Amino acid sequence: MHLRRCPTYLVPIVLVVAGLAAAQEIALPIALPNAPTSLKFAIIGDSGTGSKSQYAVAEKLIAARRQFPYEFVLMMGDNLYGGSGPKDFQKKFENPYKPLIDSGMKFYATLGNHDNPNEAYYKGWNMKGERYYTFKPKAGVRFFSLDSNYMDQKQLDWLDKALAASGSDWKICFFHHPIYSSGGAHGSNLQLRAQLEPLFLKYGVDAVFAGHEHFYERIKPQKGIYYFTSGGAAKLREGDVGKSELTAKSFDTGYHFMLIELAKDKMHFQAISDQGKTVDSGTLTRFSDADKKKLSTAD
Amino acid sequence: MYETVVREKTTVRSTVSTSAALVLALAIAFPAATRAHKRVNHQAQVIADFKARVDQYVALRKKADDSAPPLKKTEDPRDIREAQQGLVERIGAARSGAKQGDIFTPEISTLFKRLLRPQVHDKGTKAILKEDKPNPETVSFKINGPYPDKQPLVTSPPNILAALPPLPKDLEYRFVDKHLILHDSRANTIIDYIPNAIP
Numbered sequence: 293m294h295l296r297r298c299p300t301y302l303v304p305i306v307l308v309v310a311g312l313a314a315a316q317e318i319a320l321p322i323a324l325p326n327a328p329t330s331l332k333f334a335i336i337g338d339s340g341t342g343s344k345s346q347y348a349v350a351e352k353l354i355a356a357r358r359q360f361p362y363e364f365v366l367m368m369g370d371n372l373y374g375g376s377g378p379k380d381f382q383k384k385f386e387n388p389y390k391p392l393i394d395s396g397m398k399f400y401a402t403l404g405n406h407d408n409p410n411e412a413y414y415k416g417w418n419m420k421g422e423r424y425y426t427f428k429p430k431a432g433v434r435f436f437s438l439d440s441n442y443m444d445q446k447q448l449d450w451l452d453k454a455l456a457a458s459g460s461d462w463k464i465c466f467f468h469h470p471i472y473s474s475g476g477a478h479g480s481n482l483q484l485r486a487q488l489e490p491l492f493l494k495y496g497v498d499a500v501f502a503g504h505e506h507f508y509e510r511i512k513p514q515k516g517i518y519y520f521t522s523g524g525a526a527k528l529r530e531g532d533v534g535k536s537e538l539t540a541k542s543f544d545t546g547y548h549f550m551l552i553e554l555a556k557d558k559m560h561f562q563a564i565s566d567q568g569k570t571v572d573s574g575t576l577t578r579f580s581d582a583d584k585k586k587l588s589t590a591d
Numbered sequence: 592m593y594e595t596v597v598r599e600k601t602t603v604r605s606t607v608s609t610s611a612a613l614v615l616a617l618a619i620a621f622p623a624a625t626r627a628h629k630r631v632n633h634q635a636q637v638i639a640d641f642k643a644r645v646d647q648y649v650a651l652r653k654k655a656d657d658s659a660p661p662l663k664k665t666e667d668p669r670d671i672r673e674a675q676q677g678l679v680e681r682i683g684a685a686r687s688g689a690k691q692g693d694i695f696t697p698e699i700s701t702l703f704k705r706l707l708r709p710q711v712h713d714k715g716t717k718a719i720l721k722e723d724k725p726n727p728e729t730v731s732f733k734i735n736g737p738y739p740d741k742q743p744l745v746t747s748p749p750n751i752l753a754a755l756p757p758l759p760k761d762l763e764y765r766f767v768d769k770h771l772i773l774h775d776s777r778a779n780t781i782i783d784y785i786p787n788a789i790p
Contacts (some may be wrong), residue, residue, distance in 0.1 A: 347616060
């Protein structure tokens with residue numbers, strides 16, 4: 293490939309075509325059960341740079357779908373860095389994920405601090421024109437997307453009502469800023485934790501996904517809730533995961549994306565690097581309501 | 592008849608003087624409480640004034656919004672950009688004479704600074720405000736002017752949002768360095784700002 297001879301405007305197209313060809317050939321070490329009736333989805337965080345690294349991760353994400361037919365992709369915010377004009381959407385979303393978009397893949401986004409709140413009106417991200425929203429892709433599973441950039445009382449009241457009204461077994465929240473993190477540059481957002489955690493515990497939230505930190509981190513369960521940070525689908529803060537008692541597993545030497553499979557009370561997860569290697573994988577069991585109650589009042 | 596009127600006047604006079612004496616006695620006995628009560632009343636008045644000014648802006652924006660196709664969910668990002676740009680222009684035309692301090696009057700600014708001061712000492716707040724700050728030189732601080740599209744919006748710390756009066760949908764408090772801006776997120780424009788709102 294002679295990218296140097298290519299006019300600049302052709303580079304994304306060349307990368308997509310090259311990525312498509314490569315995706316046909318890539319076989320990833322998928323470590324998930326891939327059961328026919330399970331709910332399967334993928335996660336990308338801090339993806340909107342339009343850089344080579346975004347395209348490299350996108351290529352693996354596209355390839356993974358051939359082996360693991362996930363139904364939708366969650367976006368953890370910072371979906372568009374450095375502007376939100378039509379060209380930004382094209383270069384930082386529509387081009388890198390084109391094969392997925394063309395196949396009718398649904399993306400559900402949350403807003404990061406680099407996003408223009410009007411991105412919520414972009415149909416491709418299924419935000420319904422709202423900064424925070426909820427959706428239920430399957431009976432028994434409900435997602436809650438929050439705007440952690442602006443956590444005012446109005447949003448907290450909405451979350452309280454939305455969680456209270458949800459009868460789903462799996463309640464999964466996702467938003468940009470992690471409330472548990474071992475990141476050196478940012479770390480846990482304690483103010484957000486003080487506001488959100490009581491609601492998570494009150495209504496038995498099971499898992500929380502965030503971005504913002506440009507690495508991967510799986511946190512040890514906190515009061516019966518599983519926390520993941522996945523903010524390295526295009527940005528990387530190498531060596532930023534500090535030594536912390538919170539960490540169950542971390543990865544900060546390469547880019548990554550995640551695959552998740554929910555089956556009954558099990559959550560199977562896998563984080564895959566831009567090199568196509570498994571960074572972390574495993575199975576977690578949803579805490580029972582009785583256990584959650586005990587753990588939420590433990591300290 | 593005359594006697595009755597005189598008796599009534601005397602009763603009224605005596606009630607008034609008793610009340611006045613009571614207020615005076617309370618003011619002497621509880622001067623701090625009286626001062627605090629006055630301060631709360633004054634604060635409530637200033638907040639009511641702020642709310643009225645914000646409501647006035649919201650009504651103006653609604654008019655601007657109603658005069659053209661609104662921002663709708665779309666598959667084409669160009670529609671979002673055009674709707675945003677159109678709204679900025681209509682708002683600009685509708686409040687062409689607006690200037691800094693129209694919403695954040697000196698009195699409101701003083702109150703906001705007082706409300707913000709204890710919040711910014713929090714370690715977590717300081718950390719949030721430091722993260723991914725926009726370059727202040729890129730922000731023009733022009734009333735009705737755009738917030739630069741390429742710059743991040745600083746996350747508003749939850750304790751600060753809890754300390755300030757709530758805002759209607761699509762209006763936000765945001766910080767650019769030490770300055771507090773009132774941001775219309777749908778138009779992505781600066782409505783007003785308080786210079787050096789935080790130390």
